[in-house]
Every structure is written in C-alpha cells, then in structure tokens.
Amino acid sequence: MTARLNQWSMRPRVIVNCAMSADGKIASRERKQLRISSEEDMARVKELRLSVDAILVGVGTIIADDPHLTVKGRPKEEQPLRIVLDPNGRTPDDARVLNDWAPTVIVTTIDCRKRWQGANVLRTGEGRIGLRSVMANLEANNIKTLMVEGGGETIWSFFEAGLVDEFRVYIGPMVIGGKDAPTPVDGAGFAGTSPTKLRMIGSERLGEGVLLSYEVVRES
Numbered sequence: 228m229t230a231r232l233n234q235w236s237m238r239p240r241v242i243v244n245c246a247m248s249a250d251g252k253i254a255s256r257e258r259k260q261l262r263i264s265s266e267e268d269m270a271r272v273k274e275l276r277l278s279v280d281a282i283l284v285g286v287g288t289i290i291a292d293d294p295h296l297t298v299k300g301r302p303k304e305e306q307p308l309r310i311v312l313d314p315n316g317r318t319p320d321d322a323r324v325l326n327d328w329a330p331t332v333i334v335t336t337i338d339c340r341k342r343w344q345g346a347n348v349l350r351t352g353e354g355r356i357g358l359r360s361v362m363a364n365l366e367a368n369n370i371k372t373l374m375v376e377g378g379g380e381t382i383w384s385f386f387e388a389g390l391v392d393e394f395r396v397y398i399g400p401m402v403i404g405g406k407d408a409p410t411p412v413d414g415a416g417f418a419g420t421s422p423t424k425l426r427m428i429g430s431e432r433l434g435e436g437v438l439l440s441y442e443v444v445r446e447s
C-alpha cells in the first residue's frame with residue numbers, strides 16, 4: 228500500500244479514476260452503466276483497487292449501478308475499504324456494497340438517522356458533509372490512499388475542495404452523446420478562467436482505448 232501523504236496537509240492521497248467515451252461521457256443519458264473499459268483497462272483498475280486503502284463513490288453510483296466495489300477472486304482481508312458518500316441516507320438496504328465481501332463505511336450527516344446492516348456509519352457535518360473532515364477521519368484511521376471512482380458529482384466535489392492528487396481517465400472507443408449524460412466531472416464547474424490545472428504523467432494504449440494519467444498542479 229502506498230504510504231505517500233499529500234504534502235500540504237495530513238490526508239490520504241486521492242486518485243480519481245474513471246472511464247469515459249471518446250465524447251466525454253461516463254454513462255448513458257438515463258444514467259445507465261455502459262461497458263466503457265477494455266479487458267486491459269479492467270485489469271489495470273483491479274490492480275489499482277488492490278493498491279489503495281479505500282475506494283469511494285457517491286450514492287448516485289450506488290443507485291444507478293449497484294456496484295460490489297470489490298476485487299474479484301481476492302479474500303476479504305485484501306479488499307480495500309468501501310466508502311459511500313450519502314448525506315440523505317439513500318443507499319438501499321439491499322445494495323451490493325453492503326455485502327460481507329469487504330468492509331463498508333457510509334458517510335452521512337448528523338441529521339440522518341438511518342442505519343444499515345453491513346456498514347459502519349460515519350456521521351459528520353450538519354446538513355452537508357464536509358469532505359475535509361472526512362479526509363481527516365480517514366487519515367486518523369490509517370487510510371493513506373483513496374481511490375475516488377465516481378460519479379461526476381462526487382468527483383466534482385473532490386476537485387472543488389482541492390483534494391485531488393491524480394486524475395486517471397480511460398477513454399473508450401465509443402460515442403454516447405447527450406447533453407444530460409454524466410461526465411467525469413459534473414457539478415457546478417469552475418467559474419470563468421480558473422480550471423484546475425493538470426500535468427500529464429502518462430499515456431498508454433489499453434486495448435482499443437487509451438489511459439491518460441495526470442497529476443494536479445498545485446498553485447502556490
């Protein structure tokens with residue numbers, strides 16, 4: 228497991244990873260999951276999951292895709308912690324992320340009283356979840372590397388909070404189209420001419436698609 232901490236504060240290193248179509252969409256306009264990754268990319272994602280301490284998604288992904296968020300063929304002790312951001316307690320009781328294949332933490336607000344069998348609950352923030360306090364909590368629990376897998380709203384919230392260290396995007400050979408189809412980074416977006424700047428650290432053909440890897444440039 229990587230033990231490199233972000234330099235400017237004690238928090239886990241954050242790697243955002245997602246797969247998008249050649250026209251920049253991560254699912255269909257009905258928010259239906261599509262197989263965008265190649266076999267080679269899926270193998271890479273498996274390795275990446277095994278190298279991090281925790282995997283995080285938003286509740287929108289739980290509702291849309293019902294993912295397991297586990298690494299197939301690996302025992303429970305080797306699985307990364309699964310984390311769901313769910314301020315309003317919308318994770319269904321029968322969601323696959325609640326199975327006993329790996330530990331799970333659902334992060335919600337102190338106003339949300341919901342409990343789930345199969346998950347520990349972290350209640351933090353009134354009305355909204357403060358990502359920085361979540362990160363401090365993860366750090367305190369020895370989570371040194373965090374992989375954020377989506378969806379677009381969740382990834383945006385990490386970029387908006389300045390918490391992303393690496394951005395890895397696989398571009399699959401398809402066009403999905405649709406102005407309402409989710410993209411890797413949705414949310415409100417940065418205003419005006421102040422985008423988050425990236426430095427490319429890798430590019431690799433994986434099957435019929437390409438993986439682009441970036442690190443976030445920190446403005447001092």
Ligand SMILES: NC(=O)c1ccc[n+]([C@@H]2O[C@H](COP(=O)([O-])OP(=O)(O)OC[C@H]3O[C@@H](n4cnc5c(N)ncnc54)[C@H](OP(=O)(O)O)[C@@H]3O)[C@@H](O)[C@H]2O)c1
Binds near residue numbers: 257355377385
């Ligand atoms: N291709 C890929 O790599 C990939 C990967 C993952 C997902 N997806 C796709 O992405 C789509 C889902 O994306 P999405 O943007 O709709 O949903 P999402 O990002 O998975 O979840 C968004 C929801 O999570 C909660 N949330 C996220 N960040 C939060 C924060 N910082 N603080 C508090 N709450 C937070 C909010 O819940 P509330 O609404 O309750 O406030 C928010 O509406 C699906 O279509 C899925 O198929 C694609």
